[in-house]
Amino acid sequence: MRILIIDDEDSMRHMLSVILKREGYEPVSVAEAAKALDLLEADDFDFILCDIKMPGLDGLSFLKALKDRGLARTVIMMSAYGTFETALECMKLGAYDYISKPFKADEIVLTVKKAEEREKLKRENTRLKADALEEYDFTNIFTIDGNMLSILGLVRKVADYTTSVLILGESGTGKELVARAIHYGGQRAQKPFVTVNCGAIPGALLESELFGHVKGAFTDAHRTKTGLFQEANGGTIFLDEVGELPMELQVKLLRVLQEGEIRKVGDTKSAKVDARVVAATIKDLKDEIRKGAFREDLYYRLNVIEIKLPTLRERPFDIPGLAARFVEKYSRKFGKPPKRVSEEALAILAGYAWPGNIRELENVIERAMILEETDTIRPKSLPIAGPNAGGRASLQAADALESQLSSATPRRPSDDLSIKRAQEAMEKDLIKRALERTRNNKTKAAEILEISHRALLYKIKNYGL
Ligand SMILES: Nc1ncnc2c1ncn2[C@@H]1O[C@H](COP(=O)(O)OP(=O)(O)OP(=O)(O)O)[C@@H](O)[C@H]1O
Numbered sequence: 001m002r003i004l005i006i007d008d009e010d011s012m013r014h015m016l017s018v019i020l021k022r023e024g025y026e027p028v029s030v031a032e033a034a035k036a037l038d039l040l041e042a043d044d045f046d047f048i049l050c051d052i053k054m055p056g057l058d059g060l061s062f063l064k065a066l067k068d069r070g071l072a073r074t075v076i077m078m079s080a081y082g083t084f085e086t087a088l089e090c091m092k093l094g095a096y097d098y099i100s101k102p103f104k105a106d107e108i109v110l111t112v113k114k115a116e117e118r119e120k121l122k123r124e125n126t127r128l129k130a131d132a133l134e135e136y137d138f139t140n141i142f143t144i145d146g147n148m149l150s151i152l153g154l155v156r157k158v159a160d161y162t163t164s165v166l167i168l169g170e171s172g173t174g175k176e177l178v179a180r181a182i183h184y185g186g187q188r189a190q191k192p193f194v195t196v197n198c199g200a201i202p203g204a205l206l207e208s209e210l211f212g213h214v215k216g217a218f219t220d221a222h223r224t225k226t227g228l229f230q231e232a233n234g235g236t237i238f239l240d241e242v243g244e245l246p247m248e249l250q251v252k253l254l255r256v257l258q259e260g261e262i263r264k265v266g267d268t269k270s271a272k273v274d275a276r277v278v279a280a281t282i283k284d285l286k287d288e289i290r291k292g293a294f295r296e297d298l299y300y301r302l303n304v305i306e307i308k309l310p311t312l313r314e315r316p317f318d319i320p321g322l323a324a325r326f327v328e329k330y331s332r333k334f335g336k337p338p339k340r341v342s343e344e345a346l347a348i349l350a351g352y353a354w355p356g357n358i359r360e361l362e363n364v365i366e367r368a369m370i371l372e373e374t375d376t377i378r379p380k381s382l383p384i385a386g387p388n389a390g391g392r393a394s395l396q397a398a399d400a401l402e403s404q405l406s407s408a409t410p411r412r413p414s415d416d417l418s419i420k421r422a423q424e425a426m427e428k429d430l431i432k433r434a435l436e437r438t439r440n441n442k443t444k445a446a447e448i449l450e451i452s453h454r455a456l457l458y459k460i461k462n463y464g465l
Pocket residue numbers: 140141142143169170171172173174175176177178282322325358359362
């Protein structure tokens with residue numbers, strides 16, 4: 001990182017240059033603040049160390065000049081005449097930190113390291129925001145299907161309001177994608193988008209996850225915790241699998257929606273919260289209401305606008321276009337040239353029932369991009385068999401491919417039909433692989449897994465990984 005040092009004292013500039021070079025920084029020093037401004041116009045520096053008392057343009061005027069010229073930088077001020085007031089004034093003018101002379105070498109190094117950390121975070125943040133905006137832009141939702149296009153029209157319209165939206169659809173139909181598009185396509189885009197999987201967190205924990213808790217609310221509550229609703233303040237909270245919400249929490253959620261206030265577990269006071277609610281479920285909530293498993297009043301609160309996503313079977317004309325998108329996506333991700341999809345392979349894709357919808361199609365293409373060595377995806381690179389793709393033989397081939405692919409995970413006994421256990425086994429496996437791939441970097445792993453950092457920590461603990 002490049003650091004600009006501004007100090008009228010030769011010995012100071014020299015000492016700082018030596019210390020910073022030793023720490024691996026690239027220092028450039030000047031004796032006058034006016035000269036520094038010229039340098040900054042022409043050249044880029046990661047941050048600035050600036051003396052306060054200097055002949056000519058002093059430190060405070062320099063800070064003002066930076067601001068006037070729109071040269072926002074991380075500036076650390078230094079002064080031998082350090083009073084609290086000067087420090088305060090510097091901070092008000094936008095300085096990042098303040099250090100009094102004389103200082104020890106490790107003091108200045110620590111201050112600079114802290115600034116470096118912040119600089120990195122800031123960049124990471126802008127990058128993530130840009131990524132997010134790009135990734136969840138509407139243009140990423142592909143379709144040429146008339147019904148789906150009019151749904152997207154509706155999605156675009158609701159994005160700018162704070163009305164609750166309920167998204168319905170089978171697994172893998174793009175519910176989360178649409179939820180993100182609603183958030184990132186609206187005025188709250190720069191604010192947080194917080195996802196809660198109501199089915200993945202046990203009921204007892206879920207309440208404190210959603211609303212937070214105060215210290216001592218229960219045995220493990222060693223400190224006060226902010227709930228996800230509050231984290232989503234100003235933005236959007238995405239209640240995924242809302243049909244799994246236990247009854248007691250349905251009552252509490254209803255109250256939050258009605259009153260715009262949350263109460264932490266164990267707290268006596270409520271706090272205002274402004275989070276837009278987007279919920280999704282694969283369940284038929286009307287049916288759940290009939291069975292007494294879902295509250296009707298909550299249903300009407302969530303369902304101000306309902307978006308029902310079609311299955312992939314209902315929009316077969318989207319299959320080739322989606323396949324092409326995924327080929328492109330994984331060619332970029334794996335750094336491999338894209339592949340053609342042969343006509344026979346397309347026929348198989350078009351004839352398949354896709355119980356896992358778009359996610360399943362995406363997985364199939366991802367596998368093919370890994371396994372197929374030629375430049376064309378053919379029927380044999382697909383782990384599925386079409387209606388007229390050669391009957392048993394190709395089914396067996398598909399099976400063989402399947403078991404080859406899943407050899408990393410021991411096959412579960414085929415008479416065990418529990419979705420819950422299958423899901424757990426799959427989650428465990430995916431988490432392990434994500435952690436391996438990122439060398440245990442949990443933030444990156446959570447990103448790859450497309451779950452929140454918090455959810456990942458919870459699952460790691462829960463699965464004893
Ligand atoms: N129209 C689309 N265009 C491009 N990609 C899509 C589209 N719809 C879904 N996808 C992709 O398919 C995958 C599954 O979508 P998503 O996670 O939104 O589904 P879901 O309905 O939330 O599934 P589940 O119910 O299993 O949670 C994602 O990788 C998503 O990016």
